[in-house]
Amino acid sequence: MKKTDILIIGAGPCGLFTVFEAGLLKLKCHLVDSLPQAGGQCAEIYPKKSIYDIPGIPSILAGDLVGNLMEQIAPFKPEFTLGERAEKIEKLADDSFLLTTNRGTKINAPVIAIAGGLGCFEPRKPPIENLVRFEDKGVEYIIKDPEFYRKKRVVISGGGDSALDWTIFLADVADEVMLVHRRQQFRGALDSVEKVHQLAKDGRINLLTDAQAVGLNGNGVLTDVIIRHKTKGEFVQPADHFVPLFGLSPKLGPIADWGLNITKNAIEVNTLDYSTNVPGVYAIGDINSYPGKLKLILCGFHEATIMVQSAFKHIYPEKKLSFKYTTVNGVEGF
Numbered sequence: 001m002k003k004t005d006i007l008i009i010g011a012g013p014c015g016l017f018t019v020f021e022a023g024l025l026k027l028k029c030h031l032v033d034s035l036p037q038a039g040g041q042c043a044e045i046y047p048k049k050s051i052y053d054i055p056g057i058p059s060i061l062a063g064d065l066v067g068n069l070m071e072q073i074a075p076f077k078p079e080f081t082l083g084e085r086a087e088k089i090e091k092l093a094d095d096s097f098l099l100t101t102n103r104g105t106k107i108n109a110p111v112i113a114i115a116g117g118l119g120c121f122e123p124r125k126p127p128i129e130n131l132v133r134f135e136d137k138g139v140e141y142i143i144k145d146p147e148f149y150r151k152k153r154v155v156i157s158g159g160g161d162s163a164l165d166w167t168i169f170l171a172d173v174a175d176e177v178m179l180v181h182r183r184q185q186f187r188g189a190l191d192s193v194e195k196v197h198q199l200a201k202d203g204r205i206n207l208l209t210d211a212q213a214v215g216l217n218g219n220g221v222l223t224d225v226i227i228r229h230k231t232k233g234e235f236v237q238p239a240d241h242f243v244p245l246f247g248l249s250p251k252l253g254p255i256a257d258w259g260l261n262i263t264k265n266a267i268e269v270n271t272l273d274y275s276t277n278v279p280g281v282y283a284i285g286d287i288n289s290y291p292g293k294l295k296l297i298l299c300g301f302h303e304a305t306i307m308v309q310s311a312f313k314h315i316y317p318e319k320k321l322s323f324k325y326t327t328v329n330g331v332e333g334f
């Protein structure tokens with residue numbers, strides 16, 4: 001059984017930054033994430049997109065932000081258990097918690113910080129009979145690296161920001177891009193909708209509204225997408241990739257069964273210290289809920305900073321906590 005001071009569930013940006021703030025208080029952290037890599041949504045959903053609202057950093061690729069956070073927390077030597085889902089939490093006689101993952105790893109800590117974001121997220125899949133057969137053989141639900149599509153024929157399906165953004169991005173990368181959407185109106189940002197219409201007008205993408213993908217062909221790997229159009233009927237579109245971008249269905253997963261107060265798939269917290277209704281269990285980042293909550297990285301960073309102060313007092317009720325600036329002590333000084 002492994003032991004740590006703060007057991008962090010979720011290695012997204014907020015979970016990662018917790019390690020830094022905890023490190024300043026000499027608290028050790030262990031992070032558990034069901035994904036095989038750290039970074040949460042930034043690494044899994046949009047690593048190549050720029051973020052513009054991290055204070056002091058005018059623009060940074062989401063993947064680079066994760067890289068920087070990993071560098072920033074390295075001096076505090078966090079431990080990681082990746083590719084394993086936090087499944088069960090038990091309270092032990094000494095008031096500490098024992099977490100068991102779906103692969104049987106056991107970690108003991110006096111404090112649990114849930115930074116589970118959207119939970120264990122699953123992509124929403126279109127109802128195409130043989131879709132699963134082509135997963136990773138031409139069908140992807142998340143675009144991780146646009147270079148993967150260089151000189152390829154891509155059919156994107158969806159009407160939200162992801163579908164619009166990637167259509168715009170891949171217009172410069174792929175050989176052919178077709179955007180298929182079952183309605184005429186898009187749900188995404190107006191600016192992106194205008195860009196997509198302009199690209200279609202310029203002949204740089206193929207835009208098909210009132211249409212949907214209804215089947216896939218291929219022998220081992222994808223060769224065509226079968227598309228049904230409201231007036232033109234069904235036709236076969238040759239394609240190397242079919243990327244349905246219908247969003248992620250947020251599933252809290254096992255977290256929902258841990259006796260926490262949950263509203264609309266988020267954990268209720270006290271904004272005094274981001275504690276939950278279970279003493280010793282905190283929730284920060286996208287997974288928590290309180291009046292005025294904004295699901296932004298910078299808000300999660302703030303929550304992590306406040307939360308570790310309370311975690312320290314929970315672990316060491318007798319010890320005095322003295323507040324220090326990093327400019328005075330550096331990182332090694334802590």
Ligand SMILES: Cc1cc2nc3c(=O)[nH]c(=O)nc-3n(C[C@H](O)[C@H](O)[C@H](O)COP(=O)(O)OP(=O)(O)OC[C@H]3O[C@@H](n4cnc5c(N)ncnc54)[C@H](O)[C@@H]3O)c2cc1C
Pocket residue numbers: 009010011012013014015032033034035039040041042045046050051052053084085086087115116117118119120121252253254255284285286287295296297298300
């Ligand atoms: C396309 C897009 C663009 C965005 N742009 C911006 C932006 O410009 N600025 C901004 O501030 N925010 C932006 N966001 C939002 C931002 O990404 C989130 O606010 C941020 O990722 C939340 O961080 P987090 O650490 O709370 O959770 P997440 O990043 O969601 O990470 C949570 C992690 O917890 C893991 N997890 C969940 N349950 C379990 C479990 N039971 N066991 C193990 N692991 C578990 C998940 O696998 C995941 O890795 C954007 C989001 C998207 C989708």
